[in-house]
Each structure stands twice: as structure tokens, then as C-alpha cells.
Amino acid sequence: MARQLRIEYPGAFYHVTCRGNGRAKIFFDDGDRQRFLIMLEESLKIYRVILNAYILMNNHFHLLVQTERANLSEFMRRFNVSYTGWFNYRHNRCGHLYQGRYKAFLIDADSYLLEVSRYLHLNSVRARRLHSLDYQRQWQYAKKY
Numbered sequence: 687m688a689r690q691l692r693i694e695y696p697g698a699f700y701h702v703t704c705r706g707n708g709r710a711k712i713f714f715d716d717g718d719r720q721r722f723l724i725m726l727e728e729s730l731k732i733y734r735v736i737l738n739a740y741i742l743m744n745n746h747f748h749l750l751v752q753t754e755r756a757n758l759s760e761f762m763r764r765f766n767v768s769y770t771g772w773f774n775y776r777h778n779r780c781g782h783l784y785q786g787r788y789k790a791f792l793i794d795a796d797s798y799l800l801e802v803s804r805y806l807h808l809n810s811v812r813a814r815r816l817h818s819l820d821y822q823r824q825w826q827y828a829k830k831y
Contacts, residue, residue, distance in 0.1 A: 692790060694756040699738075699793040701802045702758070704766065705746040707785045713744055718773065722747075725768050733761040739806045748806050750799075762788050 706712040713719050719742055726749075730737055735757070739750040753761070770783040793799050 692759055693792050694753065694758050696754060696756045697752065698756065699752045699799055700758055701791040701793060702749040702751060702762065702788055703746060704788040705785045707782045709745050709785070711744050712746065712773070712783055713742060714777065721772055722769055725772065726765060729761055729765040729768070732764070733757050735761050739803050741806045741809045743809065748809065750802055750806055758790060
């Protein structure tokens with residue numbers, strides 16, 4: 687079955703997510719996270735993509751981006767290949783880091799943009815199942831994350 691075409695156009699907003707192969711970790715420590723962010727910043731500059739929000743979980747990441755040039759596929763290809771190569775070298779491993787293709791959801795309404803931003807910012811609290819904590823403690827956890 688053929689892959690669905692990605693809709694790309696200048697100024698488009700996307701919710702991009704990518705999960706570790708077999709739900710394995712893609713970050714083992716803060717060194718991995720720091721390098722990920724450095725490589726992300728480089729790719730953002732090269733492809734003129736605007737990062738609005740992000741979250742790095744242990745086995746996946748989410749990005750909320752806007753493309754100035756309708757080049758999401760090129761941006762993600764460079765970024766994912768760069769980080770995978772570095773990660774594999776650092777951890778003396780080979781093969782796929784990610785499970786399949788990245789997923790990119792086109793955001794076509796302001797209300798959905800707000801929902802995606804809220805989802806990303808609260809992802810760490812929801813993933814840890816901190817529902818029993820009061821809102822202030824949940825907020826403190828999210829800010830530290």
C-alpha cells in the first residue's frame with residue numbers, strides 16, 4: 687500500500703511526533719537531550735522552520751512547527767538522520783532508532799493549534815499519571831520537565 691502524500695505549503699503548522707523503535711528509549715540521559723536540541727536548532731535554521739513548542743519524552747518527541755517554505759519532509763529527513771547517526775555512534779549501536787516514519791498532523795484551525803500546544807505542555811504530567819496531585823503540583827512538575 688502506498689504512503690499517503692503529506693500536505694505541505696508555506697506557513698503551514700504541523701504537530702510532528704516520532705517514537706523510538708519498539709517503543710525503546712531515544713534519550714538515555716541529558717547529554718542525548720542536549721545534542722537532540724542542538725541538532726534540532728541547526729535543522730530549524732537551515733530549513734527556516736519555526737519551532738513553537740516541543741516536548742522530549744524518554745521514548746518519543748513532539749514538535750509544534752511552522753514551515754516557511756513547505757519543506758517539512760526535507761527538514762525532518764535531515765534532522766532524524768542526523769540525530770540517529772549521532773545517537774548510534776554515541777551508544778555503539780546500529781540500525782533504526784525510530785519506529786516507522788514520523789507522523790505529521792496538519793493543523794488547520796486556530797482552536798486546534800491551542801489544543802496541540804496544551805497537549806504538548808501537559809504531556810509529561812499525563813504520561814506520569816499524576817492525576818492524584820493537585821493542580822499546583824502538576825504545574826510545578828510540568829515546568830520542571
